[in-house]
Amino acid sequence: MVSKCNLASVLGIFLVLALFQNSITVSGQNVPVVALFTFGDSNLDAGNKQQLTQTLVAQGFWPYGKSRDKPTGKFSDGFITPDFLAKSMRITNEIVPALKPNVNVSRGASFAVADATLLGAPVESMTLNQQIRKFNQMKTNWNDELLGKSLFMIYVGANDYLNFSKNNLNADASAQQAFVTSVTNKLKNDITMLFNSGANKFLIQTLAPLGCLPIVRQEYNTGIDQCYEKLNDMARQHNEKIGPMLNEMAKASKDFQFTVFDFYNVMLRRMQNNKEYRFFVTNSSCCGVGTHDAYGCGLPNVHSRLCDYQRSYLYFDGRHNTEKAQEMFSHLLFGADQNVIQPMNVRELVVYPVGEPMRDFWVPQPLESTVSSLESSHGYEDF
Numbered sequence: 001m002v003s004k005c006n007l008a009s010v011l012g013i014f015l016v017l018a019l020f021q022n023s024i025t026v027s028g029q030n031v032p033v034v035a036l037f038t039f040g041d042s043n044l045d046a047g048n049k050q051q052l053t054q055t056l057v058a059q060g061f062w063p064y065g066k067s068r069d070k071p072t073g074k075f076s077d078g079f080i081t082p083d084f085l086a087k088s089m090r091i092t093n094e095i096v097p098a099l100k101p102n103v104n105v106s107r108g109a110s111f112a113v114a115d116a117t118l119l120g121a122p123v124e125s126m127t128l129n130q131q132i133r134k135f136n137q138m139k140t141n142w143n144d145e146l147l148g149k150s151l152f153m154i155y156v157g158a159n160d161y162l163n164f165s166k167n168n169l170n171a172d173a174s175a176q177q178a179f180v181t182s183v184t185n186k187l188k189n190d191i192t193m194l195f196n197s198g199a200n201k202f203l204i205q206t207l208a209p210l211g212c213l214p215i216v217r218q219e220y221n222t223g224i225d226q227c228y229e230k231l232n233d234m235a236r237q238h239n240e241k242i243g244p245m246l247n248e249m250a251k252a253s254k255d256f257q258f259t260v261f262d263f264y265n266v267m268l269r270r271m272q273n274n275k276e277y278r279f280f281v282t283n284s285s286c287c288g289v290g291t292h293d294a295y296g297c298g299l300p301n302v303h304s305r306l307c308d309y310q311r312s313y314l315y316f317d318g319r320h321n322t323e324k325a326q327e328m329f330s331h332l333l334f335g336a337d338q339n340v341i342q343p344m345n346v347r348e349l350v351v352y353p354v355g356e357p358m359r360d361f362w363v364p365q366p367l368e369s370t371v372s373s374l375e376s377s378h379g380y381e382d383f
């Protein structure tokens with residue numbers, strides 16, 4: 001009887017301890033209070049273009065936003081990647097468009113604008129450089145400590161290459177290389193400017209396989225299931241420069257921390273092994289007209305086709321992903337391993353101590369053919 005009693009109380013104590021311990025880990029994961037800032041083009045635009053132009057924008061109209069009731073000026077059938085990523089980062093505020101008056105920017109904002117470029121002067125848009133200047137004008141909203149530990153996400157460059165390709169159809173290899181060099185040099189200057197403005201933690205996405213965007217396949221008449229390889233080549237050349245460039249910046253300053261999301265191969269894998277990733281259509285859009293249903297989604301004077309089930313599509317319109325795909329990207333950003341995002345994922349980057357030099361750097365990936373199904377075969381999405 002006595003021993004039973006003892007056993008019960010011992011078990012009871014263990015139980016209480018176990019529960020207590022659980023509640024400690026659940027409630028106190030040491031999630032730092034940080035903000036999320038996004039810069040770049042339409043993929044990260046939370047509604048800024050709408051603020052910049054007098055004309056009506058397609059993304060302000062149905063069926064944009066159809067999975068979430070109403071259009072918000074975002075290029076998706078619903079939420080975009082930063083919305084999901086912010087949730088993972090325990091940011092309860094919406095990532096608002098910085099150019100919209102009277103929004104609460106306390107936990108970050110989107111400075112990205114549709115049509116943004118690195119070079120040139122985009123019409124009714126802003127270059128990355130102009131976006132960073134805008135950020136500097138608004139800096140009184142955040143204290144230095146918050147900025148130092150917050151995440152700065154950048155996706156830009158696609159419009160530079162799309163524009164180059166359109167205007168220089170017959171550019172030879174050396175002209176292409178020269179253009180890639182000027183674009184990536186500008187990117188480096190702009191990131192340096194943002195770093196000097198108080199940003200420490202950078203999340204840079206490589207460019208998607210631009211030649212496989214439905215709108216590009218359609219406009220260049222690539223034919224059934226072909227991509228426009230010239231644009232893919234330029235995107236690859238651009239992407240190859242990103243990691244080494246950021247390594248150099250991190251080695252030059254202990255406060256500079258970064259990670260690179262291998263968006264190019266994330267997209268390619270979904271096009272090559274679409275069923276494994278549960279996409280049924282990856283070569284044309286859910287919404288639009290043309291051979292690849294890639295043009296005119298949301299435009300009032302265009303009779304766009306709209307797919308029945310957007311969650312089976314990789315692309316919602318001619319160049320932007322469905323909400324389903326964007327939610328997947330956010331999971332990869334937050335928790336995937338080094339085959340997808342390196343040298344660390346966002347979960348690791350936001351807790352990496354500020355001012356602590358990086359010890360792991362970006363390294364070149366094995367050839368595409370050998371990584372084509374790494375993500376799924378190793379369960380990287382099942383974290």
Ligand SMILES: *[C@@H]1O[C@H](CO)[C@@H](O)[C@H](O)[C@H]1NC(C)=O
Pocket residue numbers: 092093104105106107
């Ligand atoms: C902005 O959001 C923060 C964090 O959610 C909140 O504490 C603050 O009260 C909000 N500010 C305004 C003016 O609503």
Ligand SMILES: *[C@@H]1O[C@H](CO)[C@@H](O)[C@H](O)[C@H]1NC(C)=O
Pocket residue numbers: 117119120121122123160163164167
């Ligand atoms: C597009 O290319 C043309 C011709 O090269 C150039 O003049 C223009 O500035 C570019 N536009 C943007 C926004 O980069």
Ligand SMILES: *[C@@H]1O[C@H](CO)[C@@H](O)[C@H](O)[C@H]1NC(C)=O
Pocket residue numbers: 223224225226283284291292
């Ligand atoms: C898209 O891919 C499917 C399946 O491979 C193919 O049947 C279809 O013809 C392709 N569509 C276009 C426009 O390339």
